[in-house]
Amino acid sequence: MDLGLDGRVYVVTGGTKGLGRATADALVADGARVVVSSRSQESVDAALAALGDNARGLAADNADPATAERVAQLALDTWGRLDGALISVGGPPGTNPPNATDAQWREAFESVMLGAIRVARTIVSHLEDGGAVGLVLSTSVKQPVAGIEISSGLRPGLAMWAKHLADEIGPRGIRVFSLLPGRILTDRITSLTPDAEARARMSENIPLRRMGDPEEFGRVGAFLLSPAASYVTGVVVPVDGGALRSL
Numbered sequence: 001m002d003l004g005l006d007g008r009v010y011v012v013t014g015g016t017k018g019l020g021r022a023t024a025d026a027l028v029a030d031g032a033r034v035v036v037s038s039r040s041q042e043s044v045d046a047a048l049a050a051l052g053d054n055a056r057g058l059a060a061d062n063a064d065p066a067t068a069e070r071v072a073q074l075a076l077d078t079w080g081r082l083d084g085a086l087i088s089v090g091g092p093p094g095t096n097p098p099n100a101t102d103a104q105w106r107e108a109f110e111s112v113m114l115g116a117i118r119v120a121r122t123i124v125s126h127l128e129d130g131g132a133v134g135l136v137l138s139t140s141v142k143q144p145v146a147g148i149e150i151s152s153g154l155r156p157g158l159a160m161w162a163k164h165l166a167d168e169i170g171p172r173g174i175r176v177f178s179l180l181p182g183r184i185l186t187d188r189i190t191s192l193t194p195d196a197e198a199r200a201r202m203s204e205n206i207p208l209r210r211m212g213d214p215e216e217f218g219r220v221g222a223f224l225l226s227p228a229a230s231y232v233t234g235v236v237v238p239v240d241g242g243a244l245r246s247l
């Protein structure tokens with residue numbers, strides 16, 4: 001199947017590592033061009049070295065109000081077009097209720113929630129018919145994930161905001177979707193659960209009996225951003241090996 005990505009241009013925030021990077025890799029592999037961003041210039045440089053000529057990047061924090069327009073303008077200045085974005089970001093700190101502090105909630109709100117909303121609405125303002133925006137959220141949209149209470153608190157709201165956004169931008173032919181990773185083996189998972197035996201025990205509750213590879217997530221992200229998914233909007237799509245207990 002031709003995804004129709006050839007020559008298209010996408011922004012991927014949090015795109016230097018993990019799920020964002022895997023999606024940037026899949027987009028570029030299918031002929032798209034990408035702007036990747038994350039906070040560390042070193043990570044941006046490493047990602048650009050690996051992604052090659054069809055990638056540009058900049059160091060930018062999703063919590064910074066200037067980031068959204070900076071990443072959009074880099075894409076437009078470089079290639080003269082913008083077709084969408086995948087919005088990923090670092091995860092909130094690991095705590096169980098009711099232990100997260102006000103400062104942790106505020107910090108996560110700025111980067112995970114308001115940052116995503118700000119990037120999405122800025123990107124959407126530059127899109128035309130056929131454009132698409134994806135939010136990287138979590139299975140916490142549908143059920144609590146032990147140890148990450150802030151994700152359980154913020155991400156259901158973001159998913160419903162994305163659903164609402166779909167109503168508003170659909171008449172312009174622009175799509176929005178949310179991705180719900182379960183356990184995909186990125187740096188975040190190895191830092192939250194460093195012990196390989198503990199990770200193996202967590203996999204026992206996943207129907208496919210293993211954690212996902214980032215590439216398996218990236219391919220789903222690239223497909224949903226692509227014109228091949230042109231009638232898919234307002235949805236939440238789990239990429240979780242069957243782990244969610246609800247439909």
Ligand SMILES: NC(=O)c1ccc[n+]([C@@H]2O[C@H](COP(=O)([O-])OP(=O)(O)OC[C@H]3O[C@@H](n4cnc5c(N)ncnc54)[C@H](OP(=O)(O)O)[C@@H]3O)[C@@H](O)[C@H]2O)c1
Nearest residue numbers: 014016017018019038039040062090091138183184186188
């Ligand atoms: N992996 C999973 O199984 C899983 C499951 C559920 C939900 N999620 C969610 O999916 C998202 C991505 O997770 P991941 O596993 O890919 O994490 P990761 O491997 O830690 O990668 C996160 C990426 O985001 C960047 N980043 C972090 N904070 C940022 C910020 N404030 N602004 C811009 N970029 C930022 C990081 O680079 P810098 O350090 O250079 O900024 C890095 O490129 C997270 O929000 C996580 O909670 C992941």
